[in-house]
Amino acid sequence: MTMPHDAVILAAGGSRRLGRPKQLLTRGGETLVARVARLVLSTRPGEAIVVVGAHANEVATVLGAIDVQVIVNELWQTGMASSLRLAADALAGRGRPTLVTVVDQPALEARHFDALIAAHDDGQDTVTAYHEAAGVPAILRASTLSRAMELEGDVGFRRLWSGTTPRSVRADELADDLDNESDLRRAVAAGWLDDPGE
Structure with missing residues (x-):
């Protein structure tokens, strides 16, 4: 049985360094934001929220037929x-763990969400470990x-872990994100993205 949980997809970024919206790149003809939403929904969250910002109209249009709440x-x-503050406000009072993910890890598969959920207990947060770092996807x-209200600027929830050690599930392939054109070409070569030039 799936652990009761909610989910948040962070998809508001402007992709400035990449020069094109990451959210709308495709894998197998499916936009990354729609693909991540589909993978998230396979975990059967009680609420699924997508936070959009840059390119909001285009991203919301892609999500129009998908059973998520767009903020x-x-x-x-x-x-x-x-974005984390908005998500925390939308889910305030529900008291469930929340799966938090992003759209620019093109190697992401549903089995990783399943592994995070299987590893989680409510004694600590559960995060993804890749190489020497740890971060999203994560279960908070x-x-x-609720402490996201303390955050400001371009920081994530790592700031909230001071003095604690979250549980981790390793997935080194998720270290490959999409910050620049070189990352994009590498993802295309690996078969994780369609070639946007074709």
Whole structure:
């Protein structure tokens, strides 16, 4: 049985360094934002929220037929913290762990979400470890997500872990994100993205 949980997809970024919307790149003809939404919904969350910002109209249109709640972050240019605050506000009082993910890890598969859920207990947050780092996708306890109101600027929830050690599930392939054109070409070569030039 799936652990009761909610889910948040952070999809508000402007993709400035890449020069094109990451959310709308495709894999197998499916946009990354729609693909991640589909993978998230396979975990059967109680609520599934997508926070959009840059390119909000185009991204919301892609999500139109998908059973997610779209929230527009008008302050997306201030960084990730504003999206986390919106998500925390939308889920306030539900008291469930929340799966938090992004759209620019093109190697992401549903089995990783399943592994995070299987590893999680409510004694600590559960994060993804890749190489020497740790971060999203992650499952945050309700108490951690509620503290997102403390965050400002372009910071994520790592700031909330001071003094604690989250549980981790390793997935080194998720270290490959889409910050620039070189990352994009590498993802295309690996078969994780359609070639946007074709």
